[in-house]
Amino acid sequence: MISAGIDIGSRTIKLVTIKENEIVTSEVRPNSYNTIEICREMLTGVAYDSITSTGYGRHLFSRHFECDVISEIKAFTLGAYHMVPDCKTILDIGGQDTKAIAVDNDGKISKFEMNDKCAAGTGKFLEIMSNALEFTMEEFISAASGAEHAEKINSMCTVFAESEVISLIGRGALRDEVSLGIHNAIVKRSVSMLKRVSIRDNVVFVGGVANNACVRKLIEKEIGTTLFVPENPQTIGALGCALHQMKAGIPN
């Protein structure tokens, strides 16, 4: 039986299919105004027996396709636990949400924290800040990694932080140091969320921002332990969905 999982995020849509715990296909596409059309295109030609959706578009998807629906928190827990079986703590930084999850010894959610309505400290925050500095995302990350000192960004609100960045630049601050300051800000917020659920090894870092080497390094330094970042960390939610479907065992 082939199980599929689809994670419809604010920035990207992820589709994973698995057969007996092995990944068969995995795809990431940008999301847009026509979410369902994109999903339909992604599913065209992909063989699967049943599917589960997650992400902020999960209920929208369920109105168009027969599927199970689970929250992102459960999806990432299932996916991360599969990739790193002794994982106890998960950090997921996605396009518009950040989540910290504590996992019990059986791989179940024991506590979680999630940001409120604003995009502070999420992937979108980094994207807006790199645009404000006129950097591509790659340039932004490498500029931050190479900086020796960091400017302090006080505001965690995306809107205020953007004007703070612009005024720092206006005062002659170095772009690299501002970049590192922005990375520090997001790390500080994520680590405090992790601390609220308590940090226990192994810590798995997933979601699109887990691809950011600078964020990874700074978090590791802050919490004093190594982060496990699975391959294609942004697809772990979709993988979790596929695993949920396989566990459920019946086609929907």
Add this chain to the structure above:
Amino acid sequence: MAEDYRQMWTDLGLDLPTHDALLDAVSQMYGDVYLSQKNRPKGMEYFDFVISEVHGLRIKELVDAKKEGKKVIGSFCVFVPEEIILALDCISVGLCAGAEFAFEEAEKLIPRNTCDLIKSAFGFKLAKVCPYLEASDLVVGENTCDGKKKSYEQMSTIMDNLYVMDIPQMKSDSGKSLLKEEYKKFILTLEKLTGKKVTPENLKKGIETVNNKRKAMNRIYSLRNANPAPISGLDALLMNQVFFYDNPVRFTDSVNKIADELEGRIKEKNGVSPENSARILVAGCPMALPNWKVPHIIENSNAVIVGEELCTGERGHHILTGENGSTVDDLVNNIVDRYFQIHCAVFTPNPDRLKRIKEMYKEYNAEGVVDYNLQFCQPYQVEGGIVESELEKAGIPVLRISTDYSSEDQGQIQTRLEAFIERIKG
């Protein structure tokens, strides 16, 4: 609502176009949130009617009573003793508002970072959309949280019938004496307003009427431990909200009829949600009419609310007032004893609230607690931290939701709730 109330609303000084907009919004919301529920108890039709006439027939009753010389007393808090209001043949109405209305106007008088419960009261006054407020002969404020007590200073600049009652902050002997002094002052104020006297007889009658209303609500609550749940949390919340507005005797009868019906439902195992629904206890800030946001999201996420540790919940009616006593002083002491037990988060420390949440969790066979608080509500937000850590220590799953009257965070709240329910259900 019928057209023939328009003259009455104009006479009360309401701004008709804005008021129309409010009523349309409430009626739309009521349809979406309430009438879309499945398998509701038949007795809830009474409450559908009450809501359809919330600014109509009930206001007409108030206006007619005023013509007969009765006084309408509006209040914002469960610490204002309805027993005394009824003893003097006055009508008690709740004035707390639960909708985002004219906030820009309100923010000219109070800071942006004031909780929405307070902001909404100002919004309703400034936009002239609340007939209860306009029909009130006396509006009773109370010094509970800092937000409210300082806001009453501003409120007194836009209304001339505001009376402020002091409320203790500690459950000490001196706190209790303060409450008694304040209730005695309140009696004198109402006696002056009405030209009547509180007697042991009328006070006893007032206590009895309010106790009957509470007993009816407590009957409903005693049935909510059943699985499947015989009534939704949304419907129970609505009863709690209407508790503050309706004619108390008619309300009591209607609630008792629903309790009879629920007893039958429990025997037939006829529930409003499947037996495996996650059973949630909600604790925290009051949810004033028409604030149905979080319960609506909870009950659309494979969960059912089985109890409310809220002012618009058990906190409003769980404890009865003693009916024994031969003098006014005896009966006032009974009233003070009763109200002094309310576990409001303005008290410090407030261990009895935590204890009661734990008891309720067991009594209602709950599986998780949602700690609901309004942004900028310091007492409940700070206490929420204690509630969360103590309950989790006792093995009770807790989800804290800090929100406001807007709808923009619904998606995030839904995700968190779904994950919380997945956590509860393993």
